[in-house]
Amino acid sequence: MLAFGGIWWLGQAVRTSAAPDLAAFAGSSVVRADDRAAAGWLAQEASRLGNRAKWLAVAGHAQVDECAGAGGGGRLFGGGIGASVSCERTDTWFFATASSASADVSRLERALAKVDGWGRFAAVPSGSASPPVLPMTTAAWVGPAGPAPPQGGKVALNVIWVAAKRELAAAAMGAAQSQISADRVSYLLVTRPNLAEVARRSFTAHLHVLVVSIEDSYFFSSSVTPPGSMTRSTGTAP
Numbered sequence: 001m002l003a004f005g006g007i008w009w010l011g012q013a014v015r016t017s018a019a020p021d022l023a024a025f026a027g028s029s030v031v032r033a034d035d036r037a038a039a040g041w042l043a044q045e046a047s048r049l050g051n052r053a054k055w056l057a058v059a060g061h062a063q064v065d066e067c068a069g070a071g072g073g074g075r076l077f078g079g080g081i082g083a084s085v086s087c088e089r090t091d092t093w094f095f096a097t098a099s100s101a102s103a104d105v106s107r108l109e110r111a112l113a114k115v116d117g118w119g120r121f122a123a124v125p126s127g128s129a130s131p132p133v134l135p136m137t138t139a140a141w142v143g144p145a146g147p148a149p150p151q152g153g154k155v156a157l158n159v160i161w162v163a164a165k166r167e168l169a170a171a172a173m174g175a176a177q178s179q180i181s182a183d184r185v186s187y188l189l190v191t192r193p194n195l196a197e198v199a200r201r202s203f204t205a206h207l208h209v210l211v212v213s214i215e216d217s218y219f220f221s222s223s224v225t226p227p228g229s230m231t232r233s234t235g236t237a238p
Contacts, residue, residue, distance in 0.1 A: 020069035020085045020224045022186035030227035031087055031219050035065065035188070037150040038218035042091045044147055045116070045214050049093065052111040056104070056210060060094035060198035062172065065189035067219070086220045087188075092175045092213040094193060096202035101161035104210050105137055108159065117145035118157055134171050136160045153218040162209040165199050175213035 025031055050058070071083035097104050112118040119142035126135045139157040141149055149155045160171045172193050202209045221227065 019071075019184065020083055020221075021226060022067050022069050022085065022184060024226040025069075025085050025219075025221070026067045026087070026186055026188055028226045028228050031067070034150070034152070034218040035087065035089070038089045038153060038216040039065075041147065041149050041155075042089055042214055042216060046091055046093065048116055049112075049212065049214075052115060053095065053108060053212075055099075055107070056095035056097050057201070058093065059096040059201040059209060060193045060195070061191070062092040062094075062175070062193035063090065063189055063191040064092075064187070065089045066185050066187050068185045070184075083224045084220065084222050085224075086217060088215055088217040088219075089189075090175070090213055090215040092172070092193065092211065094172075094198045094202075095210040095212065096198075096205070096207045097210050098207045101163070101208070104208075105159055105161060108210070108212070109137070109139070112139065112157070115145055117141050117143045117148070134160050134162065134167055134174060136174060149216060150218065153216050155214070155216045158211075158213045158215075160211040160213075162211060165203045168195050168199060168209065171209070171211045175211045 065088075067085060067087040069083070069085045099107075109118075109121050113121075118139045120140045122138050124136045124138055137159040139159075141155045141157075158175060160174055162168055162171045172195060198209060
């Protein structure tokens with residue numbers, strides 16, 4: 001019975017631990033300011049992307065802005081259950097193209113590396129992401145071209161080439177992956193892509209689709225207390 005009671009107590013300690021209040025985080029002046037900075041920079045990047053990739057025709061657009069929480073603040077044997085809150089924006093563009101995957105991706109890489117500061121392009125095989133998606137190319141912002149992303153965040157760019165209509169939904173999921181490792185997610189903004197319209201603008205003309213997503217993880221805290229209530233721990237998630 002002692003062992004059983006100990007197990008029950010342990011379970012209660014885990015289940016009743018404090019969890020981050022995502023609404024309080026999202027509504028704080030600190031997170032709102034970081035979010036506005038991320039939105040402004042992503043809008044600039046979208047404009048620059050359109051200027052650099054004029055050989056591509058825009059077929060659709062999607063946006064996701066979310067804050068996610070993981071863990072809790074309970075204490076166990078003098079320690080604690082790790083908790084964190086992270087917020088990120090993802091801007092995704094669907095382009096119709098008649099070229100091959102290698103030609104389009106290589107041409108886009110050259111344009112982005114030369115003028116926009118993106119580099120360290122790397123191929124990610126199909127199924128290696130979570131959830132599994134189509135093969136993609138990832139990139140990191142390395143500078144010195146500008147405008148530089150807001151300080152304190154972590155940005156990334158992903159490119160997915162879609163050869164067939166049946167792959168479009170998987171590509172959209174991969175381009176705007178939510179923070180799936182989180183226990184709770186609060187969506188601040190969701191603009192869903194019209195995949196039927198994307199398909200009409202592309203595959204009906206025997207073209208392909210190049211999906212380009214740019215994300216900015218603009219806030220991270222290892223505390224369950226929203227910023228403004230106490231000094232926050234900032235930086236990018238490990």
